[in-house]
Amino acid sequence: MAVILIVDDETLQRDILTTILSDEGYETCSAASGEEALKLAKATEPDIVLTDLKMGKMDGIELLEKLKGLKQPPTVILMTAFGTVDSAVDAMKKGAFDYLTKPLDKEVVLLAIRRALERKELMQRNLELRKALNDMFSIQGIIGHSKAIKDVIHIVRKVSDSPATVLILGESGTGKELIAKAIHYNSGRREKAFMAVNCAAIPETLLESELFGYEPGAFTGATQRKKGLFEAAGGGTVFLDEIGDLPMMTQSKILRVLQEREIMRVGGREPIKVDVRIVSATNKDLHEEMKHNRFREDLFYRLKVVTILMPPLRERREDIPDLAKFFLQKFNHSFGKNILKIDDAAMTAVIGYSWPGNVRELQSVMEKAVLMCESDTIGLGDIRGELRPIPRPALGIEIPDGGIDLEELEKELLVKAMAKSNNVLARAARLLDMNYDAFWYSWKKHALDSAENQSGVKCILPVEIPDAGISYEELEKDLLQKAMEKAGNVGSKAAKLLNMSYRSFAYRWDKYGLNRPRKPDAPGRPRLRTGRLSCT
Incomplete structure (x- = not known):
């Protein structure tokens, strides 16, 4: 139960308040002067101090000021006579929660106490939430002891309290937003807002109004002014997730924010100054996006003052x-x-x-x-x-000069997987790192019967499927690349080495997103290129 300290130089007033509050279940203590009250407050750490304004040597205002300096400052409610209301209002400006006029009304006193306790509880919850946020997104809260994550933590420590823009790169799910929050909550902006937006999740037509806000009449349905993220985050941090998906027009406006520190609401005419730090993230290769004119080079260099690379979990x-x-x-x-x-x-x-x-x-x-x-x-x-089937390394099969029949190899793998799994199709599919439907489709495509009936199935694999299984996709990719190397980077010849049509070869090559390998006699670093293969 809450502890309430009653301070009044009138004994009768102290006794009345003690009775009222004790009857309501509150724990009370009392003091006849400001000096005595201060000693009691240090010893008992009360939740509320209910004090008279006019007392002897130390009045209620001076007591209020001294109580504010305690380790656990209590909520202060002042009691005053009618003639000193102005002083009480002034005391509230200095930090008092409320004031009560004498003669006191029991219900008014109890209501003020309840309101004071509710506010104290809200403030306590707020402190706990802030502490939880700080703990959650503290640098110490980043989990891991690998060198890769230690490198990330090292950069976060260095950049958090600087104004530098930060670009976080990494695959989806690696924790880019967690790092952005760690940067914010360890910076001087921690008391201000952290506003995040996924640039890929908002339709292009709505993105600018979400970021910059809009004026009444800017578009159909815009009946009143609305602040955007940059204004709402005033003094804080804006996290632009998936920034690689920003439309070019919006990119130019983000560049303006970085250069001029101002925005223009949709439908607005006057620029609005903003004070925010921008942290951005993407899983795209922005160099590749710039090469294809999908991302502004000037914006890229503004965003990447500091770059953090989030390692994949593997x-x-x-x-x-x-x-x-x-x-x-x-x-x-x-x-x-x-x-x-x-x-x-x-x-x-x-x-x-x-x-x-x-x-x-x-x-x-x-x-x-x-x-x-x-x-x-x-x-x-x-x-x-x-757990989806774990990708395993493909078997090290070399392509002989006469080539290898990829279709026959697939048939052999299907039959061996079924035999190893006692004809349980789901287990066989896992052995080849395939889903059930893909395995069943391939089985039917080759018109296979059972694992015991292997007539017509050639033996190409030099080894059996290991207990851990293999990745058929990795095996196929490996053979496609080896065929291209053996064929001197000529797609039609590589297709013949795998006993398939050029069209089928090119389809699989593109499906895996493979890069054309460098010819053995080509000087310098290989120039990787994607796209459809030439049959020259």
């Missing part, structure tokens, strides 16, 4: 156990569970998985595992169904 595997345990604790708390650990088999699978969705995918897998787990330990069975 390149920081040593951080996976820490991340998995963090998510275990997080979702234990969210779901009211008490799962103690992840067993060795499950952890081995988690560490060995390629995580194409990066940290976001790991979080999703752990969330479901915690929710569905029925014991105190997450086992392999709790996560195996959530």
